[in-house]
Amino acid sequence: MSFRITGLPAEPFNELFSLSDAALAERQAMRVIANKPHAFPCRISLTDAEPGQSLILLNYEHQPADSPFRASHAIYIREGEQQYDEIDQVPEQLQRRLLSVRGFDAQGMLRDADVVEGKALEPLIARLFENASIDYLQVHIARPGCYAARVERA
Incomplete structure (x- = not known):
């Protein structure tokens, strides 16, 4: 079964990068600098920030459904990134992590729902779908x- 993995669209976050630290704090967000590899995953590009790169840490409502499962959590985003949108491809960022997948x-x-090592994500996607x-x-x-990505049937 074909599947499509998408990161978040960049556009809704663009204005955050021009805000001061005080203005970000008013939105319960903050600027952070990656200080180690593979520890700051951008939710737009589904790539990890390199040490020294700047990101915004903010709360994001990833499950806006009008149900008891409505949810939000902290995410990182990086300026200038393009939205990840690929069919039948699992990005390296997900492959190297333990994942919780919820249908x-x-x-x-x-x-x-289930938990899986990222390298074994594809068979779990097929089983859930x-x-x-x-x-x-x-x-x-x-x-x-924290929320990582959305998967749909392709």
């Missing part, structure tokens, strides 16, 4: 629990 129906209700009631998947980085 939701069209009403935003959780229908199935065998359930016709699952409309989309959300991938989270399992240990911190």
Whole structure:
């Protein structure tokens, strides 16, 4: 089964990069500098920031469904990134992490979930999409629990 993984669109976040630290704080956001490799995953490009690169850390509502599963969590975004949008490709950022994958129906209700090493994500996507009631998947980085990407049938 073909699948499509997408990062977040860059446009809604563009204005954040021009804000002062005080203005970011008013929005419960902050500028951070990556201080080690593979520790600051950009949710737009689905790539990891290199040490020394600047990112914005903010709270993002990744599950806006009008259901008990409505949710938000902290994410990192990096300026100048292009939205990841690929079919049948798992980005390296996800391949190197332990992932929690959650399957939701069209009403935003959780229908199935599992945890998997990123290198084994594709078979889990196929298994979850065998359930016709699952409309989309959300991938989270399992240990911190933060949202990583969306998966849909291609």
